[in-house]
Amino acid sequence: MKDVGVGFRDVDGQDLPQLVNCLDFINALPVFRSYKALSWVALDIKPAQEIVDVACGVGFDAIELARMFPETEFVGIDLSQKFLDIAQSRAEGLPNLRFSKGDSASLPLRSNEVDAARVDRSLQHMSNPRSAISEMVRVTRPGGRVVAIEPDWGTFILYNGEFDVSGVIAEEFRRSIRNPYIGRELGTLFNECGIKQIQSRIHALCLRDFESADVVFDLNRVIKRCVESRLVGDEDAKRWLVSARNASSTGAFLACLNIVDFGGAVYK
Numbered sequence: 001m002k003d004v005g006v007g008f009r010d011v012d013g014q015d016l017p018q019l020v021n022c023l024d025f026i027n028a029l030p031v032f033r034s035y036k037a038l039s040w041v042a043l044d045i046k047p048a049q050e051i052v053d054v055a056c057g058v059g060f061d062a063i064e065l066a067r068m069f070p071e072t073e074f075v076g077i078d079l080s081q082k083f084l085d086i087a088q089s090r091a092e093g094l095p096n097l098r099f100s101k102g103d104s105a106s107l108p109l110r111s112n113e114v115d116a117a118r119v120d121r122s123l124q125h126m127s128n129p130r131s132a133i134s135e136m137v138r139v140t141r142p143g144g145r146v147v148a149i150e151p152d153w154g155t156f157i158l159y160n161g162e163f164d165v166s167g168v169i170a171e172e173f174r175r176s177i178r179n180p181y182i183g184r185e186l187g188t189l190f191n192e193c194g195i196k197q198i199q200s201r202i203h204a205l206c207l208r209d210f211e212s213a214d215v216v217f218d219l220n221r222v223i224k225r226c227v228e229s230r231l232v233g234d235e236d237a238k239r240w241l242v243s244a245r246n247a248s249s250t251g252a253f254l255a256c257l258n259i260v261d262f263g264g265a266v267y268k
Contacts, residue, residue, distance in 0.1 A: 006176050008125045009079035011080035020058060020086065025215045027060045029092030035149060035203040035261060037061040039118060041063060042147045042199075042263040049115035054104050054136060055079070059087025061096075066097035075114075079104045104132040108140040112268075116145040121259075123150050124182045133193045140266045148194055151185030151205075153259040158213075160244040168231050169240070173222050183260035195264035203259045210248040213255035219244075 007019055026032055043051060045065070053062040063181050066074045077101045078084050084099050091097050103110040104119070105128055117136040123129035137144050153174045158166040174180050182245030190198050207213045214220055223241065226232040232240070247253035 007115050008122075011083055016082050022215060022218075023058055023060070025212075026122055029205070029212075031203055031205050031259075035201075035259060036061060036064075036120070038201065038237065039147050039149055039261055039263070040068070041118065042261070043116040043118060043145050045069050045116065048125075049073070051140065052107070052109065052115065052117045052136075053079060054107065054117060054119040054132065054160075056087060057083050057122070058098070059083075059090055059099065061118070061120060062087070062097055062099075063091050066091070066094045070096055074188060075097075075100060075109075076135065077107060077109075078103070079103055104136060104171050106136045107139050111138050112141045113139050113220065114144065115141055116147070116233060118149075120145040120149045121151060122188075123148060124153075124179045125175055127178065128183055129179055130192065132197075133189050137193050137195060137266050142266060142268045144266045145263060146190070147261065148186050148190075148267060149259060149261040150183040150186060152178035152258045154184070154262055155256070157256050158219075159254040160210075160240065160241075160247040161252060162243065164241045165232055165236055165240045169219065169222055169226055172229075172231060173217055174220075183258065186260060186262040190262055190264050194267070196267050197263040199235050200260060200262045203261070205257045205259055207255040208248070208251055208253055210244045210253055213253070217255060219255075 051074050053076045056062050056078045059076050062074050062076035074097045081101055084101055087099050100108055103205055115138050123132060126132055140146055152257050156170050156174055158170045187198055223237050227234050244253055
């Protein structure tokens with residue numbers, strides 16, 4: 001399997017258990033639960049509305065929202081049938097939630113059909129994120145809300161006590177992301193797509209142990225690729241891993257990333 005930075009581009013062609021494990025682990029981290037809760041508030045959800053979660057993955061957000069707002073209708077849309085099958089199984093017993101297969105660049109919804117739309121950490125993997133935002137605007141009624149949350153991989157750092165190999169590994173992971181600077185670009189894309197009253201926040205992810213960072217950033221696989229590409233020598237890679245685990249045991253290890261959320265209103 002390719003590492004997670006590439007794997008999420010074509011979920012159905014990858015080793016699904018690792019991707020699902022990565023998502024489930026991430027969704028349990030406090031910083032992710034915190035920013036998600038704020039993004040839900042930004043949707044301004046009311047009874048009898050319909051809300052779409054674009055590129056919903058295994059359905060974490062859509063399911064949580066459907067439980068929180070039983071009088072509101074939710075739809076999760078994703079291109080991966082494998083993810084949708086998992087989402088559907090996890091959403092059993094929620095009558096106000098449905099899932100549909102569809103491309104984010106051509107959502108299977110009518111114009112002005114929903115009251116709000118959100119996308120979470122998926123634009124980074126898309127070939128044309130602007131089209132996805134434009135589609136979210138198209139399907140949202142005038143006055144409705146659009147919310148997007150994306151990492152800014154330009155802020156990604158690794159540190160275990162030394163700089164050189166840490167920087168090479170971080171840069172190699174950054175290169176695996178199709179749109180590594182999408183977090184900082186969201187405001188411009190929102191503006192280009194006609195979204196008004198734009199607001200933004202930054203959330204800092206900071207992992208202090210190597211094991212957690214390996215799940216989220218697939219570090220062992222990225223390091224192996226660095227060695228295969230001769231970006232890092234084999235002995236240097238082994239030494240870095242030992243140093244990373246030692247730093248992790250003392251609390252000195254760092255894997256940090258800024259996550260940016262943008263929200264705004266649709267006026268047509």
